Structures are given as structure tokens and as C-alpha cells.
Amino acid sequence: MSDINRIAIVGAGAWGTALAKHLSEKGLLVHLWAYEREVVDSIRSTRENRLYLPAVPLPRSLAVTNSLGEAIQDCQGILFVVPSHVARQVLQRMAPLIEAEIPVISATKGVEEDTYLLMSRVMEDVLPVPAHRKLMVLSGPSFASEVGRGQPTALCLAGGDAQLVSRFQAAFMTSSLRVYADSDMIGVQLGGALKNVMALAAGVVDGLELGFxxxxxxxxxxxxxxxxxxxxxxxxxxxxxxxxxxxxxxxTCTGTLSRNHSVGARLGKGEKLDTILGNMHAVAEGVRTARAALGMARRARVEMPIVQEINAVLFEGKSCRRAVSDLMERVAKPEKGLP
Known part of the structure; x- marks a missing residue:
């Protein structure tokens, strides 16, 4: 059993809402912060987030608010589920409102585009120093709609304080959500962010009908x-x-519910990126992460040809077929294991 019973969830997109539903149904007191007033009104009046997670009923015990201060007040932990491109500004609003040593868990699967920083590093930039010891990250294969419907899912929770990770691991786990503990915050975050870029590329492959x-x-x-x-x-x-x-x-590379795969597939069919993104409510994190991933690769002097080609397709007008051809025609190399 866990001693955690009051959680604030910052971010009411599909993933934040699904996690809020899950924890509320487990019996925790959950305050969900939404940026959009229409999301707050929708949840309060219909018990449904019609903008981001339609057709998933939300428990009446779930509280929702537009006030960060109200959401965070008296909580025992903060689950941060905000898109990466606005994460820093939301954290800057949060910082003066939180207790110095409150645990903060990032469930954002992205990288800050301009700085190439992982979300935990952005948090260290903004949050009080005592809070750094209690930062954690949550990631894993999880479509929000399936978690919202209670379908069995497994996630990974990583942090530097093993006892703290164990407490929140117990708080999150139910018969439909299994959580594994880890200490590799860098790897867990990179996995969650970079897979979105690869999902774009896999979508391109499927959009071009290149086969399994x-x-x-x-x-x-x-x-x-x-x-x-x-x-x-x-x-x-x-x-x-x-x-x-x-x-x-x-x-994300094979599931039809993946936003990033969907964007890639539409690119492969010849649609323009601006057109695709223009009619999407939710964020496809891979588009922003692609640019950051290429920056990280160059800074680390690491070769990432798939990342390089998807950037060329997204931002340089390169045709999808040409990108695939260039990947296939690279200089022959031994495999010698995956790296």
C-alpha cells in the first residue's frame, strides 16, 4: 500500500486526463489543471474531456480547475503532463507556488526544442534546488484512450531516490496499470521522446505503402x-x-492510434506538414522533437541517419521517397549488434 493520496496533475490533454481518471478511480484525491477554460467547463458539466479524450467518462471525484495554485495546494506530488514546447513557461508559473521539496513527476514525452534539454533538466533550471532530489519521470507504451478505458498497460517510473520511486509506484499501480521502477532518468526520457521521431518515419513508410x-x-x-x-x-x-x-x-510505430505515426503516414501520402498540423487539436511531439534530436546528435557527435532524413522531410521540403532511397543507399556497414 502507498501513503500517497493527494495528487495534482498539471496538463489536461489526453494523457493527463487518462492518468487523472486512473488515479481518481483508484481512490486518490486528484486535482487536474487545464489551460483551456473549455476543458474545465466540459469536464464539470459532462464529466468528459470532449476536446482531448472524448467518449471516456470521468469520475465525479475528479476535480478540475484553471488555477495552478488551487490544483497544487496541499498535494503530495505533482504529475506534470504538459507539451514540451510550453513546459518551461508552465513550470515558471508553478515554481513560486510549490513547496520546495514536493515530488514532481514528468510524464511529458518530448525535448525542449531550442535548448535540446530533457524535461528533467528543464525542471532543474526552473524549480527550487531542494526539489531536484525528488524529480521523477514516467514513460512507456501507453495510448491515452486505452488507459482511459482501463485496458492493461505497463509503464516505467524512474528517479534517483529509490524509496520515493517505490512510494509512487505503489500509488499508481492497479490491476490494469503495472508500473516498473528504474533509476535511469536519461534513458527513460530519451526513449519516450525519440520513439515519436521514429514513429513519424514509420508512418512515412506506411504512407508510401512500402510494406512490412x-x-x-x-x-x-x-x-x-x-x-x-x-x-x-x-x-x-x-x-x-x-x-x-x-x-x-x-x-507508436505500428499502432493506428499514434498521432506521430498518423502525421508521418499523411506525409508519405503527399500532404504538406502545415496542412496536417493545422487541423490537429492534440500535439504530435515528434515534429518538435525531431529538430531537437538532430541537435542533440550533432552535439554528441552521434550519427542518426533516420533522424536526419525525417528532419529533411519535415523542414527542408525533401520528398519522402528520396529520403527512403538515401537511407537505403548509404555506404554498406557491418551490423555488429544494434548500435
């Missing part, structure tokens, strides 16, 4: 690139063969 062989090769070599960058940044290579690595990679 091509997609399998893309996933395998995509994993090799993730391991290569991760180990260069100090992560444990084994992390990428777990839930937050290969687990999430396979899910």
Missing part, C-alpha cells in the same frame, strides 16, 4: 539510433530494450 519488411527495418535501425545517442548522453543501453524504449517504439 521496410517498417521492421526502420524500427530496428531506429532503435539502434536511440541506443547510440542514449549511451553517448550517459544512459544505460539496457533501458532502451525495456518499456520506455522498444516497448513504446513498437507501439
Amino acid at each position: 519488411n521496410t517498417r521492421a527495418a526502420l524500427i530496428t535501425r531506429g532503435l539502434a539510433e536511440m541506443v547510440r545517442l542514449g549511451t553517448a548522453m550517459g544512459a544505460d543501453a539496457r533501458t532502451f530494450y525495456g518499456l520506455s524504449g522498444v516497448g513504446d517504439l513498437v507501439l
Whole structure:
């Protein structure tokens, strides 16, 4: 049993709402902060987040608010589920409101685009120093709609304080959500972020109707690139063969519910990126992460050809077929294991 019973969830997109539903149904007191007033009104009046997680009934015990101060007040932990491109500004609003040593868990699967910083590093930039010891990250193969419907899911919770991780692991676990503990915060975050870039590439492959062989090769070599960058940044290579690595990679590269895969597939069919993003409510994190991943690779002097080609497609107008051809025609190399 866990002694955690009051949680604030900052971010009411699909993932934040699904986690809020899960924890509320377990019996925790959950305050969900939403940026959009229409989300607050929707949940209060219909017990449903019609903008981001439609057709998933939310328990009446779940409190929702537009006030960060109200959401955070008296909580025992903060689950941060805000898109990476606005994470810093939301954290800056949070910082003066939180107790110095409150545990903060990032469930954001992205990288800050301009600085190439992982979310835990952004938190260290902004939050009080005493809070740094209690930072954790949550990731793994998880479509929000399936978690919202209570379908069995496994996640990974990583942090530097093993006892604290164990407490929150117990708080999150139910018969439908299994949580594994880890200490590799870098690897868990990179796995959750980079798989979105690979999902874009897998979507392109499917949009071009190149077949299962091509997609399998893309996933395998995509994993090799993730391991290569991760180990260069100090992560444990084994992390990428777990839930937050290969687990999430396979899910987002093959699952039809993946926003990033959907964007890639539409690119492969010839649509323009601006058109695709223009009619999406939710964020496809991979588009922003692609640019950051290329920056990280260059800074670490790591070769990531798939990341390089998807950036060329997204931002330089390169055709999807040309990108695939250039990947296939690279200089022949021995495999010698995945990296």
C-alpha cells in the first residue's frame, strides 16, 4: 500500500486526463489543471474531456480547475503532463507556488526544442534546488484512450531516490496499470521522446505503402539510433530494450492510434506538414522533437541517419521517397549488434 493520496496533475490533454481518471478511480484525491477554460467547463458539466479524450467518462471525484495554485495546494506530488514546447513557461508559473521539496513527476514525452534539454533538466533550471532530489519521470507504451478505458498497460517510473520511486509506484499501480521502477532518468526520457521521431518515419513508410519488411527495418535501425545517442548522453543501453524504449517504439510505430505515426503516414501520402498540423487539436511531439534530436546528435557527435532524413522531410521540403532511397543507399556497414 502507498501513503500517497493527494495528487495534482498539471496538463489536461489526453494523457493527463487518462492518468487523472486512473488515479481518481483508484481512490486518490486528484486535482487536474487545464489551460483551456473549455476543458474545465466540459469536464464539470459532462464529466468528459470532449476536446482531448472524448467518449471516456470521468469520475465525479475528479476535480478540475484553471488555477495552478488551487490544483497544487496541499498535494503530495505533482504529475506534470504538459507539451514540451510550453513546459518551461508552465513550470515558471508553478515554481513560486510549490513547496520546495514536493515530488514532481514528468510524464511529458518530448525535448525542449531550442535548448535540446530533457524535461528533467528543464525542471532543474526552473524549480527550487531542494526539489531536484525528488524529480521523477514516467514513460512507456501507453495510448491515452486505452488507459482511459482501463485496458492493461505497463509503464516505467524512474528517479534517483529509490524509496520515493517505490512510494509512487505503489500509488499508481492497479490491476490494469503495472508500473516498473528504474533509476535511469536519461534513458527513460530519451526513449519516450525519440520513439515519436521514429514513429513519424514509420508512418512515412506506411504512407508510401512500402510494406512490412521496410517498417521492421526502420524500427530496428531506429532503435539502434536511440541506443547510440542514449549511451553517448550517459544512459544505460539496457533501458532502451525495456518499456520506455522498444516497448513504446513498437507501439507508436505500428499502432493506428499514434498521432506521430498518423502525421508521418499523411506525409508519405503527399500532404504538406502545415496542412496536417493545422487541423490537429492534440500535439504530435515528434515534429518538435525531431529538430531537437538532430541537435542533440550533432552535439554528441552521434550519427542518426533516420533522424536526419525525417528532419529533411519535415523542414527542408525533401520528398519522402528520396529520403527512403538515401537511407537505403548509404555506404554498406557491418551490423555488429544494434548500435
